[in-house]
Amino acid sequence: MSANNGYAIEAEGLSKSFGEVRALDGLDLQVASGTVLGLLGPNGAGKTTAVRILTTLLEPDAGTARVAGHDVVREARSLRASIGLAGQHAAIDESLTGFENLEMVGRLYHLGRDRARDRAHQLLDQFALTDSGNRVAKEYSGGMARRLDLAAALVAAPPVIFLDEPTTGLDPRSRQQLWEAIREQVADGTTVLLTTQYLDEADHLADSIAVIDHGKLIAEGTSDELKRRVGGDRIEIALSDPADAARAGEALEALASEPARHDGAILIVPIRQRREAIARAIRALDAIGVGVEDIAVRRPTLDDVFIALTGRLAAEKSRQSEVLR
Amino acid sequence: MNPTERAIPTVIADSMILARRNLLRFRRAPELVIGFLIQPIMFILLFVYVLGGAIQTPGFDDYVDFLIPGIIVQTISFGGFLTAIGLAEDMQKGLIDRFRSLPIARSAVLSGRTLADIVTNVVTIAVMVTVGLIIGFSFRTGPLEVVGGIGLLLLFGYAFSWVFALMGLSASSAEAAQQIGFIAIFPLTFASSAFVPPDSMPAILETFAADINPFTTVVDALRALWLGTPAGNDIWAAIVWSLGLIAVFAPLATRSYRRAVTG
Numbered sequence: 001m002s003a004n005n006g007y008a009i010e011a012e013g014l015s016k017s018f019g020e021v022r023a024l025d026g027l028d029l030q031v032a033s034g035t036v037l038g039l040l041g042p043n044g045a046g047k048t049t050a051v052r053i054l055t056t057l058l059e060p061d062a063g064t065a066r067v068a069g070h071d072v073v074r075e076a077r078s079l080r081a082s083i084g085l086a087g088q089h090a091a092i093d094e095s096l097t098g099f100e101n102l103e104m105v106g107r108l109y110h111l112g113r114d115r116a117r118d119r120a121h122q123l124l125d126q127f128a129l130t131d132s133g134n135r136v137a138k139e140y141s142g143g144m145a146r147r148l149d150l151a152a153a154l155v156a157a158p159p160v161i162f163l164d165e166p167t168t169g170l171d172p173r174s175r176q177q178l179w180e181a182i183r184e185q186v187a188d189g190t191t192v193l194l195t196t197q198y199l200d201e202a203d204h205l206a207d208s209i210a211v212i213d214h215g216k217l218i219a220e221g222t223s224d225e226l227k228r229r230v231g232g233d234r235i236e237i238a239l240s241d242p243a244d245a246a247r248a249g250e251a252l253e254a255l256a257s258e259p260a261r262h263d264g265a266i267l268i269v270p271i272r273q274r275r276e277a278i279a280r281a282i283r284a285l286d287a288i289g290v291g292v293e294d295i296a297v298r299r300p301t302l303d304d305v306f307i308a309l310t311g312r313l314a315a316e317k318s319r320q321s322e323v324l325r
Numbered sequence: 326m327n328p329t330e331r332a333i334p335t336v337i338a339d340s341m342i343l344a345r346r347n348l349l350r351f352r353r354a355p356e357l358v359i360g361f362l363i364q365p366i367m368f369i370l371l372f373v374y375v376l377g378g379a380i381q382t383p384g385f386d387d388y389v390d391f392l393i394p395g396i397i398v399q400t401i402s403f404g405g406f407l408t409a410i411g412l413a414e415d416m417q418k419g420l421i422d423r424f425r426s427l428p429i430a431r432s433a434v435l436s437g438r439t440l441a442d443i444v445t446n447v448v449t450i451a452v453m454v455t456v457g458l459i460i461g462f463s464f465r466t467g468p469l470e471v472v473g474g475i476g477l478l479l480l481f482g483y484a485f486s487w488v489f490a491l492m493g494l495s496a497s498s499a500e501a502a503q504q505i506g507f508i509a510i511f512p513l514t515f516a517s518s519a520f521v522p523p524d525s526m527p528a529i530l531e532t533f534a535a536d537i538n539p540f541t542t543v544v545d546a547l548r549a550l551w552l553g554t555p556a557g558n559d560i561w562a563a564i565v566w567s568l569g570l571i572a573v574f575a576p577l578a579t580r581s582y583r584r585a586v587t588g
Contacts, residue, residue: 055426056426057426080427080428085426087423093350094418095349095350096346100349104342104343104346105427108339108428108429109427109428
């Protein structure tokens with residue numbers, strides 16, 4: 001399927017209200033063919049509504065969108081032949097086996113019986129489910145069910161796939177496995193739109209990131225571009241005595257690009273360059289007799305970007321998951 | 326390929342694939358089949374042997390003759406329960422979203438469900454008739470009428486599958502769908518000629534049971550086809566009722582499916 005101007009997904013001014021709630025408020029989005037876009041936003045930002053419109057599950061109130069060259073409203077049927085969707089639930093039939101699930105989806109994509117079966121075997125193999133392919137999906141673990149769900153989205157090898165929070169609720173190991181599966185798939189030129197609340201997930205998988213809030217695009221770029229926006233590297237120093245913070249900040253002025261700030265016993269100093277920063281900082285602090293428990297140079301994370309852009313954390317969950325990792 | 330050219334064969338093929346999916350679950354859950362069939366058998370036995378002796382059915386040799394057509398109509402009207410529960414489950418689990426994102430006709434998921442109900446209804450009719458024959462029921466008409474009666478049952482059951490499809494899509498859970506279906510339809514089947522002659526009921530109820538309730542029409546039509554009782558307009562009226570239910574509920578259910586939002 002050819003896409004217009006090299007974009008597999010293009011949306012312009014998408015709006016959708018549910019009663020009083022404006023879920024999408026003029027969303028513009030472009031995803032180049034063969035790339036992965038991470039759609040990032042807090043809960044209720046409109047991520048799922050955007051995915052539902054782009055996959056024809058919902059019609060927009062205003063605006064237009066094309067996916068794989070098909071209009072989401074006027075060419076919904078042909079559009080659906082070009083996409084795969086894995087949503088927030090593992091949308092699989094628990095009373096069928098893994099194989100039967102994939103075979104059914106393949107036949108509903110009109111691959112024909114033989115191709116649907118071949119493809120089912122191939123995907124079970126690719127997602128490390130071969131041994132469980134003849135077991136009823138009810139017996140699958142959460143991670144296995146999500147892998148089967150992702151496999152179902154890929155049955156027709158569609159040019160565009162939508163993954164709506166594909167790893168929500170998974171344990172860290174299953175998340176890693178699913179990430180690997182997604183990365184492998186993307187290697188063959190599939191375009192992916194991935195929504196997530198996990199910033200590290202977007203960081204790992206996405207070529208570019210679009211941040212949305214209140215149904216609007218508020219920033220877009222690569223992960224590095226976005227991080228650069230909120231500032232460069234910083235040194236984080238755990239002081240032995242929090243009372244030393246002001247004195248320590250003054251001593252490090254020569255290194256700093258901006259005034260230092262502190263959060264309890266942690267002193268944060270934005271710096272001009274990474275080279276020798278730690279050594280110089282330790283020498284400076286040693287000279288005035290400030291004790292240091294721990295010291296590190298840190299890059300801004302997407303968390304910092306997110307806070308800077310939206311004024312809040314992406315999700316409590318994403319914090320927890322980072323701790324777990 | 327031109328989508329309109331292939332539209333009709335594709336809808337049928339897609340519906341069959343989905344009907345197969347709905348039937349496959351019985352292979353894995355024999356207890357479901359047993360539960361599904363034991364309940365009607367239990368009711369036949371309870372009615373015939375516990376209540377039958379106390380119920381007067383003038384014009385019928387035996388209560389079992391009166392009962393069998395009535396209780397089969399009641400059971401078949403609930404055959405669509407599987408559709409309601411199945412659709413409510415699919416909504417809850419997000420499967421409806423997956424189906425709606427596939428390049429299939431939006432009616433295929435619902436026709437897959439209702440087609441599967443026809444298969445389970447055939448099994449139900451076979452089992453109930455067999456039990457009836459064992460305990461003394463007998464057909465008093467020719468094979469053509471008997472088969473015609475089975476056809477009428479399947480048509481009426483199919484119509485109710487669409488009623489249940491709408492319930493399944495509107496209910497918040499499979500359990501809720503089951504409750505709504507039970508409360509809405511169970512009393513209707515009793516306030517009919519299915520179990521007792523309506524003239525034994527209080528006047529208002531008798532009027533409803535004898536002249537208004539479509540269950541009475543269908544039960545009386547089936548008695549005419551299987552026992553040779555006077556048919557009047559019942560057979561045609563039963564067919565019209567069934568087609569009317571389909572004409573109303575199939576579009577409503579399809580519209581509801583189109584707009585379905587997974588909870």
